[in-house]
Amino acid sequence: MIAVEGISKRFGDYTALDDVSIEVPDGSLTALLGPSGSGKSTLLRIIGGLESPDSGRVLIHGEDATSVPPQRREIGFVFQHYAAFKHMTVRDNVAFGLTIRKQPKVQIAERVDELLRIVGLAGYAKRYPNQLSGGQRQRMALARALAVEPRVLLLDEPFGALDAKVRAELREWLRRLHDEVHVTTLLVTHDQEEAMSIADHIAVMDNARIEQFGSPRELYDEPSNPFVMGFLGPVSQLGDRLVRPHDIALGAQSEDGALEAMVSRVIHLGFEVRVELMLTTGEAVTAQITRTEADELELGVGDIVWLRSAGSTALRAERAVAPERANDEPLRAAEA
Numbered sequence: 001m002i003a004v005e006g007i008s009k010r011f012g013d014y015t016a017l018d019d020v021s022i023e024v025p026d027g028s029l030t031a032l033l034g035p036s037g038s039g040k041s042t043l044l045r046i047i048g049g050l051e052s053p054d055s056g057r058v059l060i061h062g063e064d065a066t067s068v069p070p071q072r073r074e075i076g077f078v079f080q081h082y083a084a085f086k087h088m089t090v091r092d093n094v095a096f097g098l099t100i101r102k103q104p105k106v107q108i109a110e111r112v113d114e115l116l117r118i119v120g121l122a123g124y125a126k127r128y129p130n131q132l133s134g135g136q137r138q139r140m141a142l143a144r145a146l147a148v149e150p151r152v153l154l155l156d157e158p159f160g161a162l163d164a165k166v167r168a169e170l171r172e173w174l175r176r177l178h179d180e181v182h183v184t185t186l187l188v189t190h191d192q193e194e195a196m197s198i199a200d201h202i203a204v205m206d207n208a209r210i211e212q213f214g215s216p217r218e219l220y221d222e223p224s225n226p227f228v229m230g231f232l233g234p235v236s237q238l239g240d241r242l243v244r245p246h247d248i249a250l251g252a253q254s255e256d257g258a259l260e261a262m263v264s265r266v267i268h269l270g271f272e273v274r275v276e277l278m279l280t281t282g283e284a285v286t287a288q289i290t291r292t293e294a295d296e297l298e299l300g301v302g303d304i305v306w307l308r309s310a311g312s313t314a315l316r317a318e319r320a321v322a323p324e325r326a327n328d329e330p331l332r333a334a335e336a
């Protein structure tokens, strides 16, 4: 387990991390998710020992690692732009950490073969880094980081420089790799879909703090505040409530507690239909319903419909923090 306790970090008078605590369960793939500048990379770099905190502690498997140099933390790193040795083959790049540790040649060869197989580069051992695609280079980087059997893998936007299609493929690939290797992994990303689709746990960061920590489902269904709710998916405001567009039910008849609205646009997205509406207050609301529901209502622009919140995920719009979570409650993952 990686535990971060009360870490703060300032750069001049800018606060990059403000009393951050988090526990990353053993063997999990945990994402640090947040907008640019929220402090994700700084937290990762402090865990890796590339940056030192002003206060607080980093515990790796129960040992205080706060002042242990990075090379002795048994950590593997992969960054967005990986600096490979250009004059070395893929095989030698992957073997690098083992070679400098002077391990027996036969053992190195076996381990490298296995790693190249795991990352799907078995046929590429003799190539040079500039003969690989961007995605292949990042997979080589992963193999190289894993070669020395780190206790922890730290990934900082490892697919950030790749195009959307390759990103999506590598994301699935990383999940499968993690299922095979099970090394405790922390992934920095600003992409909520990436975090939601592969992480066991997500820490949502904003303004130098962790806003919420939990499974993707917990965060989506029970966001503790409007920031988390909005960062993980679309949000509509219905009266004084923030709800998910797919949690808005549309009816043709007026009913208690429902809000009157006029249909301003109907957008067919295949199975789903996005309905843009205008409340009597003049506020715009977006609802997402199924094609069947839209057909039953025979929705057309200018129609009057009645909206109510039908889902369980709703926050009061003016409230910053949900009442069930106190501010000082420690952030930790649910039992796996």
Ligand SMILES: Nc1ncnc2c1ncn2[C@@H]1O[C@H](COP(=O)(O)OP(=O)(O)OP(=O)(O)O)[C@@H](O)[C@H]1O
Residues within 6 Å of the ligand: 011, 014, 015, 016, 034, 035, 036, 037, 038, 039, 040, 041, 042, 043, 190
């Ligand atoms: N060495 C440094 N010196 C001064 N300021 C820094 C330094 N490193 C980071 N910062 C500042 O700290 C803040 C947090 O940076 P950090 O890189 O941790 O954010 P991030 O959430 O990872 O964002 P991004 O996704 O853009 O990398 C930023 O405003 C950044 O400018």
